[in-house]
Amino acid sequence: MRLDELIAEGERVMTVCNACRYCEGYCAVFPAMERRLTFAPADLNYLANLCHGCGECYYACQYAPPHEFAINVPKVLTQIRGASYRQYAWPSGFARLFDRNGLISSLVLAVCLVLALLLASLVSRPTGVLDPPVKPGDFYAVVPHGVMAWAFGLVSLLVVMALVGGFLRFWRESGEGLKTFAQPFALRAALADITKLEYLDGRGAGCTYPDAQQSQARRWFHHLTFYGFLLCFAATCVGTLYHYGFGWQAPYEWLSVPVILGTLGGTGLLIGTAGLYWLKSISDKALADREQNGMDIAFIALLFLTSLTGLLLLGFRETAAMGLFLVVHLGVVMALFLTLPYGKFVHGIYRGAALVRYALERSRPGLTMGREQ
Amino acid sequence: MTVVERGRDARAIPPPRKWIPGFAGMTKSRFPPSCIFVKLNDQARERDHLVARNDALEPVDVLIVGGGNAGICAALSAREEGASVTVLEAAPRDFRGGNSRHTRNLRCMHAAPTDVLTEAYLEDEYFEDLLRVTGGETNEQLARMTIVASAGCPDWMKRYSVRFQPALGGTLHLGRTNAFFLGGGKALLNTCYAAAQRLGVRVFYDAAVEAFGVDDGLFREATVQRNGTTQTIRAKAMVLAAGGFEANLEWLEEVWGPAARNFIIRGTPYNRGIALKALLAHDVEAVGDPTQCHAVAIDARAPKFDGGIVTRLDCVSLGIVINREGERFYDEGEDFWPKRYAIWGRLVAAQPEQIAYSIIDSKAIGRFMPSVYPAITADAIPELAAKLDLPVDAVARTVAAFNQAVVPGTFDHTALDDCRTRGLSPDKTHWALPLDRPPFYAYPLRPGITFTYLGVKIDARANIMMKSGSPSPNMFCAGEAMAGNILGQGYLAGIGMTIGTVFGRIAGREAARCATR
Numbered sequence: 001m002r003l004d005e006l007i008a009e010g011e012r013v014m015t016v017c018n019a020c021r022y023c024e025g026y027c028a029v030f031p032a033m034e035r036r037l038t039f040a041p042a043d044l045n046y047l048a049n050l051c052h053g054c055g056e057c058y059y060a061c062q063y064a065p066p067h068e069f070a071i072n073v074p075k076v077l078t079q080i081r082g083a084s085y086r087q088y089a090w091p092s093g094f095a096r097l098f099d100r101n102g103l104i105s106s107l108v109l110a111v112c113l114v115l116a117l118l119l120a121s122l123v124s125r126p127t128g129v130l131d132p133p134v135k136p137g138d139f140y141a142v143v144p145h146g147v148m149a150w151a152f153g154l155v156s157l158l159v160v161m162a163l164v165g166g167f168l169r170f171w172r173e174s175g176e177g178l179k180t181f182a183q184p185f186a187l188r189a190a191l192a193d194i195t196k197l198e199y200l201d202g203r204g205a206g207c208t209y210p211d212a213q214q215s216q217a218r219r220w221f222h223h224l225t226f227y228g229f230l231l232c233f234a235a236t237c238v239g240t241l242y243h244y245g246f247g248w249q250a251p252y253e254w255l256s257v258p259v260i261l262g263t264l265g266g267t268g269l270l271i272g273t274a275g276l277y278w279l280k281s282i283s284d285k286a287l288a289d290r291e292q293n294g295m296d297i298a299f300i301a302l303l304f305l306t307s308l309t310g311l312l313l314l315g316f317r318e319t320a321a322m323g324l325f326l327v328v329h330l331g332v333v334m335a336l337f338l339t340l341p342y343g344k345f346v347h348g349i350y351r352g353a354a355l356v357r358y359a360l361e362r363s364r365p366g367l368t369m370g371r372e373q
Numbered sequence: 374m375t376v377v378e379r380g381r382d383a384r385a386i387p388p389p390r391k392w393i394p395g396f397a398g399m400t401k402s403r404f405p406p407s408c409i410f411v412k413l414n415d416q417a418r419e420r421d422h423l424v425a426r427n428d429a430l431e432p433v434d435v436l437i438v439g440g441g442n443a444g445i446c447a448a449l450s451a452r453e454e455g456a457s458v459t460v461l462e463a464a465p466r467d468f469r470g471g472n473s474r475h476t477r478n479l480r481c482m483h484a485a486p487t488d489v490l491t492e493a494y495l496e497d498e499y500f501e502d503l504l505r506v507t508g509g510e511t512n513e514q515l516a517r518m519t520i521v522a523s524a525g526c527p528d529w530m531k532r533y534s535v536r537f538q539p540a541l542g543g544t545l546h547l548g549r550t551n552a553f554f555l556g557g558g559k560a561l562l563n564t565c566y567a568a569a570q571r572l573g574v575r576v577f578y579d580a581a582v583e584a585f586g587v588d589d590g591l592f593r594e595a596t597v598q599r600n601g602t603t604q605t606i607r608a609k610a611m612v613l614a615a616g617g618f619e620a621n622l623e624w625l626e627e628v629w630g631p632a633a634r635n636f637i638i639r640g641t642p643y644n645r646g647i648a649l650k651a652l653l654a655h656d657v658e659a660v661g662d663p664t665q666c667h668a669v670a671i672d673a674r675a676p677k678f679d680g681g682i683v684t685r686l687d688c689v690s691l692g693i694v695i696n697r698e699g700e701r702f703y704d705e706g707e708d709f710w711p712k713r714y715a716i717w718g719r720l721v722a723a724q725p726e727q728i729a730y731s732i733i734d735s736k737a738i739g740r741f742m743p744s745v746y747p748a749i750t751a752d753a754i755p756e757l758a759a760k761l762d763l764p765v766d767a768v769a770r771t772v773a774a775f776n777q778a779v780v781p782g783t784f785d786h787t788a789l790d791d792c793r794t795r796g797l798s799p800d801k802t803h804w805a806l807p808l809d810r811p812p813f814y815a816y817p818l819r820p821g822i823t824f825t826y827l828g829v830k831i832d833a834r835a836n837i838m839m840k841s842g843s844p845s846p847n848m849f850c851a852g853e854a855m856a857g858n859i860l861g862q863g864y865l866a867g868i869g870m871t872i873g874t875v876f877g878r879i880a881g882r883e884a885a886r887c888a889t890r
Contacts, residue, residue, distance in 0.1 A: 019683035019745040022477055022557030025538035037743050059563055060556030062474050062681050066467050069683075203555070205536060212563065214534075367739060 010044040010076050023057040027199040028358045035366050042173045048080035049354040054207035055287045074287040082292045085346055090165025097342035102294030106302055114331030136318040137251035142326050155337045162341035167349050174357050189359035210283035221275030228268025235262035269307035273300045299344035302336040433459040434888035436608035438582045438648050439615030441471035443852025445565040446877025447612045448574045454885030458574045463581035464643035471616045472640045475681040476558035478551040480867035482524045489527055489537040489552040496520050502865055510861020522875040527552045533568035551867040582648040587655040590845040609888035612880045616853040617825035618646025628664045635727035637821045642678045649854050658838040661826035661857025667864050668718030673817035674746045686816050687741040690804050692733030693775055696724040699767030706803035722820040729818045734808045740786050748814035757813045776807035828857035835880035847887050849880035
């Protein structure tokens with residue numbers, strides 16, 4: 001569907017919904033909609049980024065197909081959401097990367113990075129990665145710490161710049177100032193919604209994903225993925241602190257804080273991403289935007305591979321294969337990092353920002369339209 | 374009154390005959406292991422479909438005719454008593470549930486705030502509200518019984534995993550008197566159908582009952598149109614829950630004459646009243662005025678059928694309403710719109726070609742619930758009249774006369790304010806502001822039929838009364854087909870679902886007891 005057609009469809013659907021409002025108890029989309037009488041592209045982008053595409057409103061809809069109104073909120077908002085990622089992408093020229101971001105291209109990128117690292121390590125150590133280091137588990141004998149830190153530091157910086165750029169574009173479109181974003185009450189409310197996945201909870205019953213029956217499956221798998229990711233990030237932070245703060249060099253003991261955090265996080269990521277993929281594969285196709293499958297699955301796959309290769313590296317770190325596992329792991333992580341700003345990861349940025357905006361809007365008086373029937 | 378509280382807990386029910394694997398306990402526990410084996414919604418659909426296609430209509434304890442809220446409540450209630458139950462739904466699965474799919478709440482008596490209702494709403498106030506809308510056209514005994522029993526309805530529904538909106542959620546003004554289903558009536562139906570099928574109730578879609586075999590008040594069998602064939606099903610007891618004839622264009626025309634051709638039907642085309650008519654042919658006592666229907670003024674551009682809630686227009690009281698001749702014909706500001714929209718259905722039905730136009734100016738924008746269809750707009754009244762294909766001079770004269778007659782006041786659309794006209798016939802008695810700030814907006818109005826009042830007479834056990842004055846041994850009724858016992862005329866928001874739920878439960882229980890006695 002062309003973008004203007006998509007926006008027109010979103011406007012049509014929201015106009016019907018705004019005259020009905022039966023779904024207002026489900027999630028943030030509908031109360032946010034009720035604050036509006038018309039739906040400009042910016043409004044639709046905001047509503048789309050509040051939507052989880054769970055399907056509750058679709059199954060509850062008296063106007064869902066085969067009704068002639070053919071209302072399908074999750075689908076049109078998912079499509080608009082996908083388009084909004086491209087619109088917000090920074091720098092703009094890189095928006096096209098969303099179109100290229102599929103499973104195959106992500107894997108090819110990961111393989112290329114692994115090969116590049118192999119070559120680099122061959123240059124630095126003529127004996128190659130398979131030569132066991134003098135000290136078992138000495139990662140830096142294979143890839144020097146400085147190289148690792150510089151490479152990932154630089155990529156992280158670029159990634160953060162791209163994500164911040166995207167966020168600023170989203171926020172500017174909302175018409176809110178940066179100062180209002182930093183209001184503590186709004187940030188707290190958004191954080192609470194995010195950490196609990198409030199709108200996948202369905203007041204305790206879960207949501208209609210992957211099918212018309214309520215289930216908590218998606219919320220749980222997302223929690224495993226989200227908190228797994230955070231634990232892995234925490235492991236990296238603690239490791240950095242150990243390295244620079246205390247001068248303690250990796251490898252760390254099995255029962256050290258970084259290893260425990262990383263193992264827990266990695267396990268969560270493995271189960272969470274596998275679960276999300278499974279749910280996605282059996283989910284109701286009537287609600288999905290097929291064009292985004294590649295982007296979604298690529299992100300899930302890279303997260304899965306990151307934790308898988310990380311755990312394998314941990315398991316084999318005292319064997320001769322350590323060097324190979326390290327290079328593979330680093331390559332996959334680098335591929336994950338590079339694709340973060342132009343893939344499914346950005347949903348966290350825009351949904352988070354949309355939830356902050358939702359909290360801000362709710363603190364202001366809405367429209368009063370006399371008595372309702 | 375303990376009528377409603379006697380049904381056994383659903384969990385104590387013997388294992389149903391046809392267990393649907395995987396759905397067991399899905400909604401009770403959070404993400405139970407069994408859901409691993411549940412695949413797709415599509416598969417569930419297919420299962421329903423297969424049941425409806427291949428399975429024969431076997432004899433059953435309790436036959437429920439109609440799959441709206443009343444029918445499904447009756448089915449659940451009959452299963453609570455251990456009876457085998459079959460539901461025949463005339464609509465296909467996607468349009469199941471009759472008018473219930475367009476509902477949103479039920480009106481509940483309650484003595485103290487609950488999780489789904491604020492403050493208190495006691496029996497006497499509830500009954501007075503009912504008396505006011507019906508003008509006394511009600512059976513006080515049945516009405517009070519319904520009101521008292523309504524208090525237990527939300528908790529009973531929750532046992533089947535029905536979810537309600539929290540008491541103070543959303544933009545609702547009926548939070549004191551009405552409990553709102555989370556997601557509305559179709560969500561309620563989805564949950565109740567899933568519960569019924571989990572408990573072994575057999576549901577057949579596209580199964581319209583067109584005749585009954587009744588011997589001297591005793592139900593024997595029903596004749597069903599299904600898959601293009603005529604089949605019969607025998608049952609020990611029968612519950613009629615098939616609603617009225619609001620979607621039966623021929624029948625409406627019989628009652629209303631050619632004007633009925635311009636009526637819009639707010640529900641699905643399947644509410645044809647065939648089963649009601651068939652049963653009334655068996656010496657069953659009727660209630661309700663056979664010529665009356667509940668009609669509201671809705672957007673004339675609504676689809677002929679099933680436009681539901683979104684086609685309503687809430688701007689009538691903020692402007693003027695004119696007919697094809699460009700004349701006003703009724704006080705637009707008589708009372709709050711929710712108290713008047715039903716009157717306007719009738720008023721528009723009485724106008725030439727059953728059409729009228731609500732006209733507002735830009736001062737009204739943002740003061741009423743947004744409409745699904747865009748307004749017809751113009752920068753001047755004559756231009757607007759031309760766009761509407763109305764007599765330009767007459768419309769201009771009407772607007773000018775109205776503007777001149779407006780008495781200055783303090784506008785407040787949340788109260789019966791003092792903005793009115795003087796010297797017009799008819800005057801507008803509240804919210805009268807001159808139509809003077811362009812652009813001007815117009816919405817066409819037509820009567821939208823919601824339901825009909827004709828039904829069968831019942832007693833307090835939901836037993837259908839025969840013309841002889843005695844109850845039928847095994848026929849019961851619930852929902853719109855008996856609502857006329859309580860709601861002789863008018864309407865009170867949410868009371869249709871209350872009557873359906875209360876009498877669905879009673880009819881199901883009594884039918885099951887009758888069948889298993």
